[in-house]
Amino acid sequence: MRIQPASFAFTLLLGLLASVPYSGIDMSLPALAATGAALGAPPADVGFTMSVFMLSLATAPLVYGPVSDRYGRRPVVVFGVTLFVVGSLACALAQSLPVLLVCRFGQGCGAASTTLTFAIIRDLFEGDNARAKMANVVIAINVVTLIAPTAGAALLALGSWRLIYTIQFVMGLVLLIALVTGFAESAKIDQTNRLAPSIIGRSYLQVLRHPISFAYILVGAAAGGTVMAYVTGSSLFFINSMGLRPNRYGLIFSACSGSVMAGAFLDRRLVAWNVSPAYVLMRGLTVSAVASGLLLATTLVGWVPLLLVVSLLVAVGLAFGLTIPNAIRATMHPLPQIAGAVGAVSGSIQMMAGAVSSGLVACLYDGRSALSMAAVMTPCSLLALASYLLIARPAERRVFAS
Template sequence: MSAPSTAAAGAAPPASINPGMAILVLAMLLSIQPVTTDLYLPALPALTRSLGAQMAAAQLTLSGLLLAFGCSQMVWGPLSDRFGRRPILLAGLGIYTVASLGSAFAPTMTLLIVWRIAQGAAMGAVVMCARAIVRDLYTPLDGARAMSKALTGLGIVACICAPLGGVLSEWLGWRAALMALTVYAVATLALVALRLPETLAHRNPKALQPRALVGTWMQVLRSPTFWAFSLQTTATYGGLFTFLAASSFVFIDVLGLTRTQFGWTMASACVAYLAGTFLCRRLLVRQGLLRTVAIAGALSVSGGTLMAAVAFMGWHQPWALLLPFYLFMLGHGIHQPCGQSGAVGPFPKAAGVASALNGFMMMLAAFGIGGWLGMRLDGTVWPLVNGIWFWSVVLALISWTLVQKFGAPREHA
């Protein structure tokens, strides 16, 4: 593992951090997203029945959370550039802990949605700061390697989350699965408070001034490198979110798996993602960033197309849909570290804003997908299959065209 690069920030950070500890903290911070979504997915059908809600309302517990997650980053990003990463992280994790308790004890679906939206807003601070910290500590290429290591940790956590959520919801009820989020939040808050120094070398005193803020946004949005990598991460997350939002209803209600079996199904997909993060590091060393993304695009579209093919042939069995989806997840394990690092790479002095805009794009797509699935889930596998196939094709086209043309970043002042 390469040590954090001070060149990325233009000067030595105010406090040093051990390289191994940096990766551990980043893994914990980034993992809060799959913990928040994957742990409760096995309980989603039971939760919907328990609160007497419609399927569209149940989808809002996920899509509403992610919309708040995306929108809040537009606020958290400039705040972190102005005041530093550490205070924003502590505030976000504190709010997240309170919202997790509220979600676990919500008596109605309406209140559950409200608390989940608060959770999403707080989660925006955590994940946005994690991406910005990568730019604080590393150059763009080293950042992709560091991000892949942190996302390996995320993959391990995600592998545990779905089976744990299935066991908790089956043995103790759906509220236990939501209560587990509080435990994770407290542990992460303690780690940040005790072991993470401030990583931003130079705070930007003008970051919150309206004219300066608009100027920074425009600087980021004018960058074709930012758009290439942000569209790449949006497309790969679109395919993943389609699976997250639809899979519990398809695999449990349509294909007949138990909640525990579904949890292990989710874990198997996470293993494929985990393998993708390891493959990413090898490919980056041997092939470079752009060819690595192109290879990942081929994996993604192969998985989505094969999944559609087996569905069209009538093989509506869990294993038949999962095997090709593993290819998509293998590609996802490459796309996310490359895309997230690439999107903020040109902006060492505005990494918070760039990270926020990148996250906003992903979550806006997720909210749209959630609304679409809420109307399309019809007791068949087709909404799941068609959604993943669509995003896999879009992802491959972006990886083979925009990223190849604009993916070599030019650092902005």
């Protein structure tokens, strides 16, 4: 039986699909130190499992997007989730860090297909309905990410880091069954379109040249870089620097994920109250920049009480939940005929920014402070705000004035 797009079950399916990359990251965070100990690698080196995973999330969508525009979303996401299932099992069986890195790359290539979730929404919904649906999906993602770190810590206590990847394998298998049995094709496929390199290149060039879509891609990428810096840095800081146990860190990370969910829920209410996306974006990006800057300032002076650091990270998460549904909607809206390519470029650039910011945090980590995390979060958040004020808003004014 196919699930109807207007139903809660369809929103839940999209939310679970979109959460696959985040569960692949968040469940593993509490186990970085334990993974390093088991494989004989330093914690900072194990942090590269996050960077490799995000690198695959950045590159694979460039293939998935055009293929989904030509052949449909359904076969692509089914293939991708299947690859995620296989990659998760391979990670659980890895015997060394180099092998784990390779398996994480394959797992991420599978998870990358879920970047088509927002193209699916663009296929089926318009205007405020699309904005509300994207907010609902962000909420669903963060229900998963709220649970994932605590679940990862619990699994680590019950067994080992391998159990985490085993559970990801099981979760992916359940999602695959749901997709095969409940998800119908959403794209309007033009059988006359050819999947040629020249056509793919023109589609990507059209996205990169579009003044509004590309501007909002930059906003989303910089905002995503801010979040991924704290995702990687928080594990290194709270567990390795402050000596918190993984279960306590899982609670802190869940609180940050809960703040993202709260921001997305608030944005959904603001849609009902007819509050403009521009207003929400401006406020959210400003809060993120201020909170990141304060974290950097307090770190530089050596005053980093636990409650203050957590509060600032929660503020960044709340701002991200407010802004990202609006940034995604603004990115996808202008080019519905190549929504897959738009989603691919957007997801690729955002994940590449996340991989770079995550890698910088891991490389610059000094073993004792939050400096690398704060030093990467602050410029990323400022870049997101500047991209919106100096590029996206002027581009919208020019288009609307013409």
